[in-house]
Amino acid sequence: MTDAAISIRGLSKIYKGGKQALHGIDLDIPRGQIFGLLGPNGAGKSTTINILAGLVNKSAGEVSIWGFDIDRDPRNAKASIGIVPQEIVFDPFFTPRETLENQAGFYGVPPAKRRTMELLGKVHLTDKADAYARSLSGGMKRRLLVAKAMVHSPPVLVLDEPTAGVDVELRQQLWDYVRELNAQGVTIVLTTHYLEEAEELCDRIAIINHGRLITNEPTRDLVGRAQEKAVEVTVDRDLDAAPDAACFDKIELKGSRTLVITYDKSKVNAGEVLAAVQKDGLGIVDVSTREADLEDVFLSLTRSANG
Numbered sequence: 001m002t003d004a005a006i007s008i009r010g011l012s013k014i015y016k017g018g019k020q021a022l023h024g025i026d027l028d029i030p031r032g033q034i035f036g037l038l039g040p041n042g043a044g045k046s047t048t049i050n051i052l053a054g055l056v057n058k059s060a061g062e063v064s065i066w067g068f069d070i071d072r073d074p075r076n077a078k079a080s081i082g083i084v085p086q087e088i089v090f091d092p093f094f095t096p097r098e099t100l101e102n103q104a105g106f107y108g109v110p111p112a113k114r115r116t117m118e119l120l121g122k123v124h125l126t127d128k129a130d131a132y133a134r135s136l137s138g139g140m141k142r143r144l145l146v147a148k149a150m151v152h153s154p155p156v157l158v159l160d161e162p163t164a165g166v167d168v169e170l171r172q173q174l175w176d177y178v179r180e181l182n183a184q185g186v187t188i189v190l191t192t193h194y195l196e197e198a199e200e201l202c203d204r205i206a207i208i209n210h211g212r213l214i215t216n217e218p219t220r221d222l223v224g225r226a227q228e229k230a231v232e233v234t235v236d237r238d239l240d241a242a243p244d245a246a247c248f249d250k251i252e253l254k255g256s257r258t259l260v261i262t263y264d265k266s267k268v269n270a271g272e273v274l275a276a277v278q279k280d281g282l283g284i285v286d287v288s289t290r291e292a293d294l295e296d297v298f299l300s301l302t303r304s305a306n307g
């Protein structure tokens with residue numbers, strides 16, 4: 001028995017035809033978190049999620065969901081998880097209300113305990129309750145999928161690339177709902193290609209690449225590990241060329257008075273960089289720094305993992 005929401009040990013998957021999508025993944029997803037599973041295309045994210053969903057059989061390893069082993073206790077494991085799939089699949093002739101009612105029936109939720117209209121309200125589809133699913137926009141369909149994944153009130157909700165095809169406003173609403181669920185105690189696992197989204201939402205991030213776990217750490221630490229940092233410095237006079245110094249990795253002159261300097265923060269600090277600008281008598285009028293974002297970390301980590 002484990003305390004993790006999801007516990008994965010030695011998980012491997014070899015598809016028919018020989019493609020090995022997962023190479024012995026070990027991963028614990030803590031309860032109560034918003035957890036991001038990131039990786040480039042083909043990394044093995046969907047394979048992992050499909051194994052959790054019971055849609056793909058693993059080749060080796062152990063997986064438990066909310067403490068229930070997916071092989072020994074598949075019913076409880078299934079009841080503990082809701083999955084929002086990447087692809088939109090609905091029977092086009094059912095309305096959102098019917099879709100949720102059918103799903104609740106499928107999970108054995110008795111009519112008195114069903115939350116159909118409450119869930120439709122949460123995903124802003126109340127006024128579409130009786131419209132045919134085929135008449136919904138892409139964003140509406142995706143929100144209906146989220147509601148559908150929650151009909152049995154699972155403690156873990158997994159969203160596979162949930163914002164693909166969802167416009168900015170609806171994406172925000174979707175995230176508000178995800179945050180609300182999380183505040184109510186639901187553990188959220190999401191895969192996304194939008195790194196800034198993972199950075200904004202997730203407490204913790206795991207990155208997989210080529211079927212291997214590259215890192216699994218608090219978002220804060222991951223972001224802090226980006227070595228490259230940029231500082232924008234405005235000086236007090238016009239320049240013809242950017243000054244040079246050993247501590248700069250790169251320096252560019254933007255306009256005639258703004259210098260964009262990139263440096264390795266594991267080797268020098270901002271004070272040394274600014275002192276190097278001032279050494280020729282230049283005065284500094286303004287300074288702004290740009291924190292490395294997840295994109296930087298992600299690229300450097302997946303690049304080093306590629307050798």
Ligand SMILES: Nc1ncnc2c1ncn2[C@@H]1O[C@H](COP(=O)(O)OP(=O)(O)OP(=O)(O)O)[C@@H](O)[C@H]1O
Pocket residue numbers: 015016017019020021039040041042043044045046047048
């Ligand atoms: N049914 C399948 N049969 C054979 N190979 C597969 C199958 N499904 C996935 N793969 C392969 O397994 C690897 C991992 O794929 P997976 O879909 O898990 O990656 P992903 O990280 O989810 O990527 P994406 O973001 O593109 O969905 C890829 O090389 C893919 O081509």
